[in-house]
Amino acid sequence: MILDGAGLSCGDVHAVGHRRAEVAAGPAGRARAAWAAARELTGPVYGRATGVGANKDVAVEHGGHDLLRSHACGAGPLVAPERARAMLAVRLNQLLAGGSGVDPAVLPVLAHAVNAGFTPPVRTYGAIGTGDLTALATTALCLLGELPWRGPEQGTEQGEAAASEEAGAAPVFALAPEDALPFISSGAATLADAALACHRLRELLDAAVGVAALSFAAAGASAEPLAAAVQEARPHPGQAAVAERLRALHAPGPSARVQDPYGYRAFAQVHGAALDALGRAERAVETDLNAATENPLVSGSLAWHNGNFHSAPVALALDALRAALVQTAQLGTARLATLMDPAYTGGLPFLADRPGASGAMILEYVAQDALAELRHLANPVTTGTAVISLGTEDHAGFATQAARQALRCVEPYELVLACERVAATRALHGPAPDRPLTGDLDAALSALRAP
Numbered sequence: 001m002i003l004d005g006a007g008l009s010c011g012d013v014h015a016v017g018h019r020r021a022e023v024a025a026g027p028a029g030r031a032r033a034a035w036a037a038a039r040e041l042t043g044p045v046y047g048r049a050t051g052v053g054a055n056k057d058v059a060v061e062h063g064g065h066d067l068l069r070s071h072a073c074g075a076g077p078l079v080a081p082e083r084a085r086a087m088l089a090v091r092l093n094q095l096l097a098g099g100s101g102v103d104p105a106v107l108p109v110l111a112h113a114v115n116a117g118f119t120p121p122v123r124t125y126g127a128i129g130t131g132d133l134t135a136l137a138t139t140a141l142c143l144l145g146e147l148p149w150r151g152p153e154q155g156t157e158q159g160e161a162a163a164s165e166e167a168g169a170a171p172v173f174a175l176a177p178e179d180a181l182p183f184i185s186s187g188a189a190t191l192a193d194a195a196l197a198c199h200r201l202r203e204l205l206d207a208a209v210g211v212a213a214l215s216f217a218a219a220g221a222s223a224e225p226l227a228a229a230v231q232e233a234r235p236h237p238g239q240a241a242v243a244e245r246l247r248a249l250h251a252p253g254p255s256a257r258v259q260d261p262y263g264y265r266a267f268a269q270v271h272g273a274a275l276d277a278l279g280r281a282e283r284a285v286e287t288d289l290n291a292a293t294e295n296p297l298v299s300g301s302l303a304w305h306n307g308n309f310h311s312a313p314v315a316l317a318l319d320a321l322r323a324a325l326v327q328t329a330q331l332g333t334a335r336l337a338t339l340m341d342p343a344y345t346g347g348l349p350f351l352a353d354r355p356g357a358s359g360a361m362i363l364e365y366v367a368q369d370a371l372a373e374l375r376h377l378a379n380p381v382t383t384g385t386a387v388i389s390l391g392t393e394d395h396a397g398f399a400t401q402a403a404r405q406a407l408r409c410v411e412p413y414e415l416v417l418a419c420e421r422v423a424a425t426r427a428l429h430g431p432a433p434d435r436p437l438t439g440d441l442d443a444a445l446s447a448l449r450a451p
Contacts, residue, residue: 002026003089003111005097008289010202010282013195017086022115025107030098034298038101038182045303046296047181048101053389064177065144071137071184072147074123079189081150083407084119086192087135090289099292099299100182106173109143113171117152118142124404127190128386129311129397136184143173185295187288187311190400194285194314197406198278201325204413205275207448208328209242211421212267213249215335218427219344221264222255223247231268238279239272263334270327277324281317281406288314311399315382318402322378325409329374329416333367339423340364351423353431360423362437367419370412377405377412418444 001012004026015021044050044059051058052067092110095102113119120142126134141147149170175183215221224230226247231240246268259265288311296303338344339351340361352359381398388396421444426432 003093003096005030005093005095006290008090008093009286010195010198010289013086013089013192013289014199016089016114017082017192017196019082019085019117023089023092023111025092025096025111028096028104028107031095031100031102031104031107034098034101035104037301038178038298038303040301041101041298041303046305047185048178048296048303052181054392056392064175064180067180068137068140068144068175068184069146071133072141074126074134074138076124078150079122079124081117081119083189083192083196084122084135084150085114085117086196087122087132087189088114088119088139090192090195091136091139091186091188093289094186094188094291094293097290097292099294099297100185101294101298101303102179102182103176106143106175106179106183109171109173112168113149116168116171118149118170121147121150122189127187127400129187129190129315129381129399129401130393131185131309132187132189132400133184135189136186140175140180140183143171143175145172182294185309186293187309187314187399190311190403191285191288191314193403193407194281194318194399195289197318197403197410198282198285198321200410201321201406201413202278202282204410204417204448205271205278205328208271208332208417209245210249211332211417211424212271212335213246214424214428215339215420216246216250216252216264218424219260219264219335219338220255220257221250221252221260222257223250223252224255225260225265226250226268234269236269236272236276238275239268241275242272243268261334261338263331263338267331270331274321274324274328277317277321281314281321284313284317310395311397312382315397315399315402318399318406319380319382322374322402322406322409323380325413326371326374326378329371329413332416332420333364333371336364336367336420336423339420339427345427347427347431351426351431353433357434359431359434360426360437363419363423363441366441367416370415370419373412374409374416377409379405381405414445414448415441417448421447 001021120139122135226243293308296305350359350361381401386396387394422440
């Protein structure tokens with residue numbers, strides 16, 4: 001995959017993070033131009049000739065490496081290697097977009113780290129949506145050789161001397177002191193998490209239509225709400241796309257019910273809204289994946305001090321996505337409830353094989369537990385703020401938390417879908433004697449996770 005600062009997608013980030021693709025730095029003309037311009041800058045350029053935050057008016061000389069050491073402070077568990085690797089790819093792509101003024105010689109070194117499986121020991125906590133300073137300062141110290149990289153095998157640490165033969169030498173680059181702040185002035189870790197979440201949730205929202213089709217068939221639900229005339233009367237794009245796909249999957253017989261519950265009748269509207277929210281989130285994330293979010297921005301012969309690092313667009317879009325995810329998951333649990341009801345399946349309660357047996361009843365408990373987790377994760381982050389650095393930084397977007405919570409939504413949403421899939425499959429193929437359903441759920445989860 002050739003990175004050029006312009007075409008990186010959420011799917012690309014996911015592929016690189018999970019080592020399904022390698023990267024190479026494409027044409028670096030914009031990065032070289034910004035670097036050349038940065039070397040000619042004079043006057044009080046933030047972070048190059050001054051301190052940062054409340055120290056913005058304090059002139060400094062050669063303090064860049066100390067800035068990295070002071071900011072390389074995270075807390076909590078190490079992030080998974082795929083998240084750290086995705087972060088490296090995002091920062092590489094952003095640097096190729098130009099505007100940072102960082103020495104472009106670092107670009108192939110970052111690409112080597114990604115491809116060889118080296119990741120910085122980034123910890124979970126340390127950012128509030130105004131730049132991933134702790135994660136990228138840690139990365140910079142790894143490049144300088146002051147901190148060990150995590151090696152190609154997950155959970156290991158490996159310095160240059162201990163690098164595996166297959167991976168080659170651990171990445172090393174003598175980042176100049178004046179490049180310290182420009183290198184870390186980015187939300188690359190937040191954007192990596194957001195991209196990973198958007199890609200996986202796209203796969204699950206697509207899979208959910210097929211799961212719903214099984215429930216439609218099992219419950220004998222009417223296809224009338226899916227008619228093209230209904231969608232044309234209210235032309236939301238996601239709704240129309242869901243209805244069209246479900247019409248292709250669901251070939252119903254005559255329905256004895258005038259109207260079905262909302263889990264069926266309003267599925268296209270609710271699930272379509274989730275797809276629309278996902279589309280908006282993907283656009284916000286991919287804009288920033290390929291943007292020069294640098295402060296200061298080196299453009300032409302000037303350094304422009306600005307707020308492009310602020311994550312409000314991404315945070316707001318991810319808040320909406322998580323809320324929409326809860327709504328469509330709620331309809332999944334509603335359909336699951338109908339599959340336990342003889343009025344909709346024509347069988348015994350809970351899809352049991354004999355009167356009084358519990359059958360698949362426990363699936364409702366599992367699904368409701370997962371749904372409760374989704375509701376918790378949907379709490380908006382954008383209603384909060386923070387004032388730090390002696391009041392100099394008086395607002396925060398918290399996209400970091402929005403992205404982290406979006407990633408955490410993947411597992412409970414998978415579980416809601418798996419519970420519905422297991423129940424609908426049983427309803428279609430007939431009851432079975434009482435037995436543990438953990439294996440059925442695991443098989444359903446594997447199917448949902450299949451490439």
